[in-house]
Every structure is written in C-alpha cells, then in structure tokens.
Amino acid sequence: MEEKAMALKQELLKLLDQDFQQTHDQLARQLGVSAAEVAKWLKELENDRILVKCQPIINWEKAGLDDVSALIEVKITPQREVGFDALAARIYRFPEVRNLYLMSGAYDLAVTVEGPTLKDVAQFVSTKLATIDGVVSTTTHFVLKKYKEEGVIIEDEEADRRLLVTP
Amino acid sequence: MNWAERVSPIVRSIPPSGIRRFFDIVAEMSGVISLGVGEPDFVTPWHIRESCVHGLQRGYTAYTSNYGLLELRQEIAKMIEADYGVTYNPKCEALVTVGVSEALDLAMRAILSPGDEVLVPEPCYVSYQACVTLAGGKPVSVSSSRENEFRVTVEQLASALTPRTKALLIGYPNNPTGAVMTRADLAAIAQFAEKNDLIVISDEIYANLTYDGEHTCFASLPGMRDRTILLNGFSKAYAMTGWRIGYALGNPDFIGAMTKIHQFTMLCAPITAQIAAVEALQQGRPSRDRMVAEYDKRRRLMVEGFRNMGLDCFEPKGAFYIFPSIQNTGLTSLEFAEKLLQAEKVALVPGDAFGACGEGYVRCSYAASSKNLTKALDRIARFVGPLLK
Numbered sequence: 224m225e226e227k228a229m230a231l232k233q234e235l236l237k238l239l240d241q242d243f244q245q246t247h248d249q250l251a252r253q254l255g256v257s258a259a260e261v262a263k264w265l266k267e268l269e270n271d272r273i274l275v276k277c278q279p280i281i282n283w284e285k286a287g288l289d290d291v292s293a294l295i296e297v298k299i300t301p302q303r304e305v306g307f308d309a310l311a312a313r314i315y316r317f318p319e320v321r322n323l324y325l326m327s328g329a330y331d332l333a334v335t336v337e338g339p340t341l342k343d344v345a346q347f348v349s350t351k352l353a354t355i356d357g358v359v360s361t362t363t364h365f366v367l368k369k370y371k372e373e374g375v376i377i378e379d380e381e382a383d384r385r386l387l388v389t390p
Numbered sequence: 391m392n393w394a395e396r397v398s399p400i401v402r403s404i405p406p407s408g409i410r411r412f413f414d415i416v417a418e419m420s421g422v423i424s425l426g427v428g429e430p431d432f433v434t435p436w437h438i439r440e441s442c443v444h445g446l447q448r449g450y451t452a453y454t455s456n457y458g459l460l461e462l463r464q465e466i467a468k469m470i471e472a473d474y475g476v477t478y479n480p481k482c483e484a485l486v487t488v489g490v491s492e493a494l495d496l497a498m499r500a501i502l503s504p505g506d507e508v509l510v511p512e513p514c515y516v517s518y519q520a521c522v523t524l525a526g527g528k529p530v531s532v533s534s535s536r537e538n539e540f541r542v543t544v545e546q547l548a549s550a551l552t553p554r555t556k557a558l559l560i561g562y563p564n565n566p567t568g569a570v571m572t573r574a575d576l577a578a579i580a581q582f583a584e585k586n587d588l589i590v591i592s593d594e595i596y597a598n599l600t601y602d603g604e605h606t607c608f609a610s611l612p613g614m615r616d617r618t619i620l621l622n623g624f625s626k627a628y629a630m631t632g633w634r635i636g637y638a639l640g641n642p643d644f645i646g647a648m649t650k651i652h653q654f655t656m657l658c659a660p661i662t663a664q665i666a667a668v669e670a671l672q673q674g675r676p677s678r679d680r681m682v683a684e685y686d687k688r689r690r691l692m693v694e695g696f697r698n699m700g701l702d703c704f705e706p707k708g709a710f711y712i713f714p715s716i717q718n719t720g721l722t723s724l725e726f727a728e729k730l731l732q733a734e735k736v737a738l739v740p741g742d743a744f745g746a747c748g749e750g751y752v753r754c755s756y757a758a759s760s761k762n763l764t765k766a767l768d769r770i771a772r773f774v775g776p777l778l779k
Contacts, residue, residue, distance in 0.1 A: 234687075242761060249764045253691050381433050387737055388413040388426035390516045390565075 231256065232264050236274065243277035280375050290337045292321070292366040293344050295352065296330040298359040307331060310357050319347050330362070341365065404520050408743030412727065416737045423766045425754040426737040428565060430629035430710070434666070435677035438628065441669035442662050450661050456653040458486025458637070459664045465671040466637055474607035476615055482642040485649050486659045486667075490595050490623045490636035491517060492652070494559075497591050497619045497638060498525035500647035506556040511542035512745025513713075515565050515593070522559070530555070533747035536715065539704045540569035544582045551586060558583060560608070561593035563600055566744045566753035567713040568689075568706020573606040580611040589644075590618045595636070596709040598627035598678060601686045605708070609639070616641040619648075626709075627678050628670040633663040685710050688756040688763055695767035700778050710757045713741065717750040719777040726752060734769035 231254055238250055247258040247265075254261070268274035283289040299310050307325055314334060315323045322335035334352070338344040345363070353361050369377055394402075409426075416422060433439075457463060463480035471477050478484055487493040494517065502508070504526040510518050511532045519529040532550045534542040547558065560579070562571045571579070583590050592608035609618040623636030638648055652658075670678075689706060696703040696714040703714035716726045723740035730736050738755075741748030756763055 238760075245761065249761070252694065252764055252767075253687065253760050255690055255694065383431065385427050385429055385431070386413065387416045387422060387424045388409055388739060389428045390407065390409050 228264075232268065235261065235264055236268070239274070239277065280372050280377075282377055284369070290339055291341050291344050292335060292337045293348075294364045294366065295334040295336060295348060296362040296364075297332040297334055297352065298361075299331050300357045300359055301331075302357060310355065313355055314352065317347070317351060319344075319351075400523060400526075404523055407516050409516055409739055412737075412739060412743070415728065416731065419731070419735065422731070422735045422737050423758070423762050423769070424737040425756070425758060425763075425766055426739045427755050427757055428711075429631040429757060430626060430681065431757045431759065432629040432681050434628065434630050434633070435670075435674060437673055437677070438630070438666050438669050442666040445662060445665035450665055452661060454486075454658045454661050454664060456649055456658055457481075457484065458659055459661070459668065462486055462664050462668050462671075463637075465668055466639070469671055470607070470620075470639060474610040476607060476609045476620075476639075478639045479642070483639060483645050485638045485645050485652060486664060487623075487636045487638060487652065488656055488659050489625065489634040490593060490621045492634075492656060493621045493623075493636045493638040493648070494518070494521050494591070494593065495524070496648040496651050497621070497644070498522055498527060499651050500644060501557060501589055501619075502527035503556075505554060507552055507554045509547055509550055509555060509558045509588075511547070511560060513540065513564070513566050513741060513748035513751075514559075514744055515561055516743060518559055518561070527556070528554070531745060531747075533745070534569075535747065536702075536704065536751075540564060540567040540713070541571050541575050542579075544578050547579070547582055555586065555588060557589040557591060559591045559593070561595070563596035563605070563706075563708020564711075565596065565709055566711050566739065566741065566748065567751075568709045568711045569713075570600060570708040571606065572603075573611075576606050576608055577611055580608070580614050583617060584613055588617070590614065591621065592618055593621045595621070595623050595626055597622060599682055599685060599710060600708045601682075601689060602707050619644050624667050624670055627682070628667075628674050629681060630663075630666070630670065633660075633666060635659055635663045635667045685756065688758075688760050691760060691763055692754065692756050692767070695764075695771075699767075699771040699774050701774065710755055712754050712756060713748075713751050714754070715751050716774075719774060721777070723749055723752055730770065730773050734773045736766045736769050736773075 234254055235250060238253060247261045251258040251261045301307050302309055311323060314320060319336050319338055320334055321337050324333045326333050336344050336347060338347060348361055348363050371377060463484040466484055467478045467480040498521045502525045506527045507530050508522045508527050509532050510529045511534050522529040530550050532542060532546050534540045590608060597605040609615045609620045619638055619640040621638050625631040638645060692712045693703060693705050701714040701716060706712050719726060723742050727738055727740045739753040741751030741753060
C-alpha cells in the first residue's frame with residue numbers, strides 16, 4: 224500500500240510538472256483517486272518540501288521587464304567540517320542569486336545572478352560575491368538570449384498541426 | 391458532357407468516407423476540442439526528426455531500392471523476430487511502403503481476382519472495404535458485437551464464408567473500438583483460415599499500443615507465417631503519421647507480387663522518411679515507451695469518465711480509441727455527434743463511419759492532452775445528462 228501511494232504521489236508530481244494549474248478534481252480523475260486524497264497528498268508533499276513551489280515560466284523580455292542574467296563560475300576553498308555547504312549558504316541567501324549548483328569539473332559553484340542592469344550584476348559580483356572569504360575566483364558570463372527554460376522552448380512551441388478529424 | 395459518368399463505375403460505387411463529411415462540419419467551427427483525430431497528439435520525437443535533417447544535409451535525396459533501404463528492412467526484420475519470434479528474410483520478404491495504406495492496397499491488388507471475396511470484420515478502419523473493391527474484389531462485412539467486446543468470432547466469420555472467399559482482412563488492436571484479440575482468439579481464427587485455405591492480411595499498426603498483456607502477432611501462430619501478409623508501420627507507435635512509412639512482411643511470392651505493383655506505381659517510399667524510420671527503430675524505444683505509458687493513463691481516465699456519465703463502455707485494451715455506446719441517449723451516432731458538436735463543441739466520430747454495426751456507438755480518440763480530455767469529458771457529461779433522464 225505504501226509503495227502504491229508513493230507511486231501515485233510521483234504520478235501526481237509529474238502531472239503538476241506538466242501543468243500546475245489543474246484543479247484537485249482534474250488531477251484526481253487522471254490518477255483514479257478522490258479529490259480529497261489529492262488535497263491530502265499535496266499538503267504532505269509541501270510539508271516534506273518535495274513539492275517546493277509552483278511557479279510560471281515567463282518570457283520577461285516580451286513582457287518588457289527583462290532583467291540581465293549572468294552565469295558565474297565560482298572557485299572556492301572548501302572549509303573544514305562544513306565543506307562547500309557553508310559557503311554555498313552564504314551565497315544563496317542573496318536575493319540576486321536565482322540558482323546555485325555545486326559542480327564537478329573546472330570550477331565549484333555555478334551561480335545564476337539576475338539584476339536590472341549589467342552594471343548591477345557586475346557590481347554584485349565584484350562587491351558581494353568575490354569578496355566572500357573562501358571565494359578564490361569568479362568568471363562572469365552574461366546571458367544574451369534565452370532559448371529554452373526548464374524544458375520549455377521560449378519562442379516557438381510546437382503547435383498541434385493535426386486536422387480536427389482524421390480516420 | 392456529363393463527366394461524372396465517365397468516371398470508372400468501380401470508383402463511383404465507393405461511397406464517400408463518413409469521416410470526411412463530418413470533418414467538413416467541424417472545420418467550420420472554432421474552439422472545438424477534438425476527440426476525432428486518428429493520430430498521436432505527440433510530434434515525432436526530435437531525435438527522429440533530427441536524423442532526417444542530417445540525412446538531407448548529407449545528400450540522401452535519391453531513389454532507394456524498390457523494396458526500401460536494406461538497412462531499414464534489416465531493422466524491421468530484427469525487431470519482428472525479437473518481439474514475436476517470426477523470422478523474415480529482409481532481402482525478399484520485406485517491403486517498405488508509403489504507409490500501411492499503400493501496403494494494404496498492394497496486398498489486395500496482388501492477391502485478388504475479379505469477384506474474389508474478402509472477409510472484413512467490422513467495425514474497422516475506413517479504407518478496408520474500399521481497397522478490396524478497388525482491387526476488383528468484393529468486401530464481405532462481418533459484424534462483431536459489443537457483447538464480445540468487438541472481437542470477431544469464428545462463427546461470425548463462418549457464416550459469411552462462400553466458395554469465392556479468398557482472404558480475411560483483420561486489424562487488431564482495432565481502430566475504432568480499441569479491441570484486441572487474445573492469442574486464443576487468434577488461434578481459433580488461424581485454424582479457420584487454414585481449414586478454408588484463406589490468406590490473412592493482418593494490419594497490426596497499433597501493435598505497440600497494447601496495454602494489458604502482450605500483442606500477438608498473427609504470423610507468429612503455428613502455420614500462419616506464409617499464409618499471412620503482415621502490415622505495420624511507424625505512424626502510431628512513433629508518432630510519424632505524416633511521414634507515410636509502413637511495411638509489409640510475408641512469403642517471397644506475395645511480397646514479390648506486391649513489389650511488382652509498388653515499383654511501377656510508387657517506385658519507392660521517400661528516402662528521407664526511410665532514414666527517419668531507421669532511427670526510430672534503432673533509438674526510438676524510450677520515446678515510444680514514454681508515449682505508450684501516457685496513452686495508458688489517459689485510457690483509464692476516459693473509461694472512468696464515460697462510465698461515470700452513465701454510458702456503457704467496455705475497456706479498450708489497445709490503440710488510442712474508446713468506443714462508448716450512446717444507445718441509451720435515444721440518438722443515432724450521427725445525431726449524437728452533430729448535436730454534441732453544436733451544443734458543446736466536442737468533436738468525435740459517429741461509429742457507423744466504421745461499418746453498420748458501429749451504429750449506436752461513437753469513436754473517441756484519447757490522443758489529446760489529459761487536460762483537454764477532462765475538459766471534453768465534462769462537456770460530454772453536460773450534454774448527455776439531460777438525455778438520460
């Protein structure tokens with residue numbers, strides 16, 4: 224039973240991942256369970272921070288509100304006992320930081336930063352990020368154009384080109 | 391001059407497709423949710439499309455062998471052997487065609503003499519009868535019934551048998567009903583075919599879209615390999631309808647005869663699509679499995695949906711269609727479809743478009759997003775509710 228519930232919860236998450244604006248009833252029917260059950264599971268998933276947040280993907284450029292984003296490669300010196308985590312926490316608490324990943328390879332942290340202008344981002348990197356104890360170096364790459372975000376093609380989604388009735 | 395009279399009588403004798411007529415009504419409207427589409431809602435997986443682009447860039451723009459690219463025939467033979475244990479020689483027992491539609495036409499023209507009869511279980515795909523007629527044969531409808539979940543029985547076939555019966559044309563998993571035949575069901579048909587010396591044309595285009603249990607390939611039944619012309623293609627399982635790639639497998643005499651017609655009428659299937667088909671067989675399994683799993687989920691949603699609104703509906707085990715009965719609404723299939731379209735803007739196809747015994751049913755395709763499916767189910771429920779009171 225436990226396993227079956229887990230599998231259904233995973234299915235529920237996949238449905239939300241495709242479209243989080245579905246009603247409990249719609250979700251329930253696709254899973255073959257009751258809407259009350261869906262509501263209960265959603266609560267649990269949120270409490271466990273498995274379902275972290277449902278948020279839209281917006282073409283900010285088209286909305287006329289585009290910020291500048293940059294991907295910053297950061298090399299750091301890991302600290303005794305806490306490794307990379309303590310430094311990572313100091314970095315991700317800045318609201319300017321959109322994403323933060325620990326990486327394998329030539330550098331340690333991949334940081335995505337957003338700001339209103341190129342100057343704001345550059346300033347954040349030079350005054351806030353690069354000056355943290357333990358940060359050895361930073362390399363900043365500005366994003367020129369976003370083609371795809373979170374698995375979604377920004378500009379040209381493939382439309383349904385089928386005829387309405389076919390044999 | 392009455393040009394219409396100059397059209398061949400055989401062609402004139404074929405009634406226009408019931409689907410076509412309905413399509414013309416739907417095409418005029420906007421905001422329609424269509425459950426009337428007989429093709430996947432997925433676009434061909436990108437790696438398959440990309441392989442075609444790459445093929446073009448490398449200059450693959452010429453004719454192929456009449457039989458099709460040998461590499462593709464080898465891949466097809468390999469898959470059929472792995473999946474069903476039937477062995478075909480890719481050199482002379484496999485023919486790549488322009489969709490299963492062409493393969494079906496070739497098969498009929500290759501085996502039929504004027505007046506030969508072909509048993510066609512109904513409901514069935516709309517072109518079966520027409521292909522038999524155009525080849526000079528006579529299609530003999532065999533009705534299957536809801537009571538047997540639209541699986542045709544030997545008794546039903548036997549009652550339509552005459553000394554002129556030459557072949558049997560079956561398509562399972564079935565469009566429009568979603569019915570599948572079990573191995574035991576098919577074994578009985580195989581015995582019947584053997585006893586009456588019939589050629590069996592088995593259209594297995596939906597084979598990979600089988601949800602409960604395994605698909606049985608008709609040619610894999612004892613004694614059936616050489617008696618069967620096995621038809622399949624890429625349209626449904628790999629979401630490649632517009633590419634028009636199908637194939638026929640069978641004994642070298644049948645395949646040779648079909649190739650003779652194919653070489654003079656079609657020459658070969660388009661090379662670009664054949665290249666994409668090779669990619670589909672070599673690398674397409676994960677995308678195929680993903681799509682099939684998605685259809686399966688929607689299938690359950692649809693069965694529940696129709697049953698909850700009080701329509702009788704058997705559980706389809708294959709393809710992506712569901713075939714609920716609308717008899718308790720007091721409407722005919724066509725009335726139901728037209729009124730539903732006008733009232734709620736949901737398009738589905740009247741069951742009688744697939745044979746007379748489809749009257750009283752409608753075909754709903756669940757090749758649509760589950761979001762649209764739940765929306766459509768709500769609208770249908772709203773339409774059906776007052777009719778059932």
